[in-house]
Amino acid sequence: MKKQKVSSAVIRRLPRYYRHLTDLYLAGVVRISSSALGKAMNLTASQIRQDLSCFGEFGQQGYGYNVSSLRDEIAEILAMGQNHTAVILGVGNLGRALAENFHFDRSGFTLTAIFDVDPNVIGKTVSNVLVRPIDELDNYLKENPTSVGVLTVPRAAALDMAERLVQGGVKGIWNFTNVELNISQSDVIVENIHFADSLLALSYMISENET
Amino acid sequence: MKKQKVSSAVIRRLPRYYRHLTDLYLAGVVRISSSALGKAMNLTASQIRQDLSCFGEFGQQGYGYNVSSLRDEIAEILAMGQNHTAVILGVGNLGRALAENFHFDRSGFTLTAIFDVDPNVIGKTVSNVLVRPIDELDNYLKENPTSVGVLTVPRAAALDMAERLVQGGVKGIWNFTNVELNISQSDVIVENIHFADSLLALSYMISENET
């Protein structure tokens, strides 16, 4: 059943496909060819067909792809329908920004809990989710199996919190701290968002662009 | 003078090198070999030497690399010493999180201004930076040439704001909105941080990991 491993390059493009298809869908576009999609996304038609062929056959000769159903297929591939759950650790500015502005549900996740150490926020709700004391994390995870822990704690707390998430049985950690989490011995997946790395790459590119 | 174009894979690794070297430097490590660095970063020694060779010769046979000076060299390559400036557009939760918690200076940037539409925050300071009315953006950019615009506005405002940044002569846009900015006709560089893409990739990987 399981195909050969899908390359990381392909995996990174899947959410982009999903995003573009959603835009097309909302714009009322019914069908699209690989070449038209490629033009819109700055990819070759070949690459799109090659990417999709990792997962099955979703098109139709002479027609192209049905936008709505290809979107659904990709949602399926991305496991968006699996009722994933997420908890946020640390509700400072960034944690709060994610809780209030990021639509977890649009990626197939439900935000089920928020943890923090600050007595001023514990017991309150943020975005309709209760903020709990961090001491309750271990118990909470034991009683409420959770897909992903969102790490938005200060640098100093990052490693300890990551360890507790792993112990608590999460399947993935969405890491916003600039700490490199070295938990490769477990089979928990770490997805990093390194703001500084992104800005430095931009710094390089704008300088390169001038010369 | 200009070497052949450096591949994007290499550019993306440079900030990681910088980050690891900083950690080593702060830990008091004086020298490191490509193989030791590779082990720490999960790269091959070969790749590290190949990457660095795009920019010059920074090591010494039989010794390896001096941590501090290699770090400095990479900072130089990343253009960290060029007094880049940044302005934030939109000081909602995310803009505020960046203004207050992200250390622009550590990436060689100075946050010089913040713009918003909300009368309740205009005139106040966030992280010692004045929040100005968005109407002043065009004039501000004219009078204060700015390297990068940080886009943390709502989706609806994104395209318009991006256009004004481009008109205002910024060299790069750090885009946190989930809107695809299509400004490839200009030579402004867009660096995207797509939270949803990142979470969906994680969703895929944790599901894949189970089967």
Added chain:
DNA sequence: TAGATTGTTAATCGATTAACAATC
């Protein structure tokens, strides 16, 4: 039907890894 477009195989291109002479 004729035209369009897929899925897939083969060709090309680029990036990573291996090997090694140079040398600190």
Added chain:
DNA sequence: TAGATTGTTAATCGATTAACAATC
């Protein structure tokens, strides 16, 4: 000096692109 490790060239591997028969 002998051992270690670089920078670089060559070999390998993987990803992207091109081509085309199949077919809607």
